[in-house]
Structures are given as C-alpha cells and as structure tokens.
Amino acid sequence: MDVVSKVLMNSALEAQNYKSITVNKHIDLEYDLGTLLAVDTNDFDEKLLRSNTNDYLLDLARDNVQLLLNRIWELPTERVDEAIVVKLPPPKTVLPRCKPVPKPRPLTKWQQFAKEKGIEKKKKDKLSWDEQLKKWVPLYGFKRAQAQKDKDWLIEVPGNADPMEDQFAKKAQAKGEKVAKNELQRLRNIAKAKNVKVPRFGLTNPDVSSAKDLQAAVTVAKASTASLGKFQDKLPQEKEARGVAAITPGASRKRKLPPVSGTQERSENLNIVESVLNKKPKIDIEKAVARQINQEQVERSEEKKNERPKAGRGGKKRSNPKPKSGKGQRKGKTGKTNGRKRR
Template sequence: MDVSNILASHAAKYQSVTVEKETPLEVDPGLLLVTDLNPIEEETYNENLEEHLQSLARDGVQALMASLFKLPTKQSPDGPLAVLPPPVFQLPRAKPLPKPKPPTKWEKFAAAKGIQHKVREKKVWDEEKQDWVNRWGRNGKNREVEDQWIHEVPANADVDYDPRKVARDERKGRIAKNEKRHQQNLARAANPRQQRKEEIEKTLAVTRTSTASMGKFDKRLDGEKKLRGVKRKFDPTETPIEHENKASLNLLAKMESDSKKMMRKPNTEESDLNVRKAVSFASKGRGGVALGRSLSRGGRGRGGGRGGKGRR
C-alpha cells in the first residue's frame, strides 16, 4: 500500500512545527518575546503583504510555542503551568534617569578634601537609661541638658542665669543656622534664568485673571495657552459604602478628640475653690503658664504693670 500520497496531502494541510530560517529566531520565553532578525524577502512582501505578514507571525508564534513546551512545568488545579525563566532581553527604561542633585557647599568641600561621608545612626546609646534613644526628635538626646533635673551654674553667672534657657537657645540656634545654610544651598543651586521664568509665568497668570470678568472676556493672544489650575481629585462615587462609613466615623472620632483637646479638664475634685477662675484672676486673664513664668522670675511679669500701651 502506498501512503506517500496521503502523507503529502497531510503535510500540505499542516505546516511543519519546526521553523527553519537562515538566521535562527531569537526566543526569550521570559518576556514571551520572539525576534526575527532575517531580512525581509522583497518578492513575497510585494506580492501579497497580508499573507507575508501572517506567515511571519505564524513562524514567530510557532517558535515561541515550541520553546514554551520545552520548559519545565508545574502542576496546578487549572492544569500544568510552564515556569518561565528570567528574561534575557533588556527592556529600555521608561523614564529618563533622575538628574543628580546639585552638591551642597559642604559636599563640594568634602569632595575637595577627600572626606568620606559617614552615616550617623538615628539612635544613640544612653548609659543612664541603658537603652537606645533618639539622637534628635522625640525625647531626643540633644535635649538631655535642658531636661536634666540639676544644673551646674558657672561661678561668675548673672543672677537671672537660666542654664535651661541657655541650652535651649543653643539648640534652637543650631537649628536656625542649619536652616539658613539649607536656604543658601537652595539659592546657590537654583538656576536664576529658570527662576525668573517661573516668576514671570506666575505674574502673567495673576494678571490674566485680574480683570473685572476674571479674564473671561479678554482678547486671546496668539500662542497663548489655557490657564491650568490645580487639578482636584475626588474619591470615586462607587466605593464600597463600608469604607466610606469607616472613614466618616474616623473623621468624627478625630473631630471629637480635637474638641476635647481644646476643652480644659473639668474640676472633678470637690472643693470650694474654682481653680480655673483663681488662675485667671491671679494672672489677670493671661493664663496659668504666664503666671508660672512670672512667679518663677520672682518679680512682676512682662505685662504686670498694666500701664503704657492701650486705652484706659
């Protein structure tokens, strides 16, 4: 029996599953990517474009499928899954690299002198507390001197020398100095031309809305762009209601705690003395803090004289 006829007709119906090309196709199963590096055959391209493209695509997909079936598989409830290898092809970055920040004055100096940057840890060891504490910030180590219960006073100190205040002023001074340096660094880094441009744009935006009609009926100039304001973003209308209710209840709780913070604690002790009234009387309405300060200073407070400025 001669089956070559049947085989030939079968072969004509189904194309071969192996793709033969002059330059073999590059397959990257990790990205499900096939690259065909062969030059385009001009003849078939001009003859029938659709058919040519279809055959090209078919070959590519065939190669990809063949590579997928060679991969190791993993069993899952939906059937076997192929485990993709890590991708080989390097995809280009979507956004440009961020520009490096302009160096600060210290960074320039450090680079010139070859000083290495040392990372200072936020926590430092406290011998007394036997614990790690913040270097700065909440309960920071830098406030240690201010908070200690006993202070050394120099022998030649003034009568009103307050070591606590001196330490605090020193710390605040350091903060102010650093902030000043920060501002100077920003000013140094800023491009004056760019700055001027932004300034002009801002002024222009203000002037355009400074007519009686808020710029609605002004003549449009050539190449004038539409003013863009701040884009507001709202929650979607269709969120699960539970989320919304939860957010509302949270907001309510927050509002309540805020109002509680504003209110003074009521006098719970049973006594004839109304402390709040007494304090306001003794401090002449300036509050307990002012009273405490004036008492600790041991004399009349700032506004104690009640004279000078203001109507009588």
C-alpha cells in the first residue's frame, strides 16, 4: 500500500509542474482539424494584455494549443511502430493558392470544330479481334504494324488501276503523306496556340491549290516589286483577288479612289459604258436560230393574210375545191375498185 501511495504522491507532485489540461473558455473555439487550425473568438483581457503582454499571450497560446490537442486526442488513434498516429479529417478551410490558376490548354483546330459540332470522342477498345488473322490486334502501338503487314501479304489490284503499279509502294506513300499531314497540323496547332505567324496555307503547293489561291498568289506576287506593282501590265482577262489586302504589299484595306471632278468622272464612266456596249458580239447560234424562226413565222403570217379571200359570197372560185366522190383518178392498187369500203 505504501508503494502505491508513494507512486501516487510522486505523480501528483510531477503533475504540479505542468499546467492543467482542462481550459475554460467563455466561447468555444472553432476548430478545423484538417489544417490543425483553432480560432479563438474570445475577447482579450485588456488589463493583463497591457501590463504583461508577452506572458499573457504565451499563456493564451498554450491554452488554445491545449484545446486543439485535446480535440486531436478525441480522434481515433492507431499505433504504428511505437508511435501513436491520428488520421486527420479533410480540411474545411479554403486556402488561397500561391500561384495563379493555369490557363486551359488552347484547343486544337479539330477539338474546336468538334466542340462546335458537338462531336464526342468514342472510346475504342485497345484490342480488337481480327477475323482474318484469328487473333487480337491492338489499335495502335506494339504489334500493330506487324499485324498490318501480315494482313497485307497480298493486295488486290483495283479494276481501274494500272496493273504495273506497285500497290504496296502506293499504300506506303499514302501512309507517309498522312503522317506528314498530321505533323503539319500538329505544328500549325502549336503555332496557333503560341500566336506565331506562319505563311498562308494554300500558296505553298501549286499542285493542290485552288484557282482562288493561285489568283491570290498572282495578285500578291505582282505587287511585290520595288514599285509595288505599279508598272506591271495586266493580262486581258485578269481579275484581282479580293481579300488579300493584308498580305499584299502597299495595299491598304480601304482604298478610296482619288476624288475627281464630276465631268471627268462622267467621261470616265462613258468610256466604260462604251467598252461594255462595244464588246464584239459572239455568234449566238440560239439567238440566230430564234431570229430565223421568228422571221419565217412573220413571213408565213403575212402570206396567209394576203392569201385569205375576202369574206362574202360571189363568183369567186375556190383555189382548192372540195373533193367529190367518183371523180378524179385513183392511185394505188388496181383491180377490185367497186363496192363501198367495209369496216
């Protein structure tokens, strides 16, 4: 019994060196254990704060930390390698981030198009069963190329193709072009994202350019002389490309014609009218035929008008008298001529 009381005495003496673990507060603290945060909303004791600032604040901090630790001890604890561990709940306080939010990655041209049209990406299986090879073939990557090669051990020559053409080479070339195109598009997307200027697409390759692109190229090229194309002659049917002012040297987007006097403008306009009206008429067969038909019709109607006898009875003889039976010659079959026609 003596030993027990001694131990208790010792522990009581030891406890006197420490402060109490129970702290009284008028208003309970607000805790956010996830961030190990306790917020004390109680008022300061003004008198103590003035007289003994440091000690008062130290005491206050200790008390509040004690309260926080009390709360932490209430959480379920575990023992891991001789240490007592607590799992903290998720934090409630929202902390501002230190760095700005990263900007969303700019969409590629296709992504933008797909978004506009509402096209959604369909998830495809990585492996698909190939009936011909009788095995699972990956969609891309390892073993895909070999599978494709195995599949294409023979290529049928299309009916309309040149039989001497190498279909394998053709296929390889098509594939190469596809890869190149993809690469070009990838670079274009990067250029777009970084706002880099690249030469206009379409003027680069004359083999695949449209007439419009070529016209634009001609217009730009003609203006690209030291005197901005002032002394370049125009071809008879040549038209200037429109909408290329941005890339044409010396062209401003909105160019006004210089003001001229009204009379001068009129004479200029008259010249243009002359040139429009004096265009050499092409021989229009349809028109010629229509005119011919019209003329014939007019002639015929004139003739009819002249021929038509005046109305009224009189001794005028018909030019073509009504045919009468039994008169005139018979044409055609000879032989049985008499008797009425039986139907």
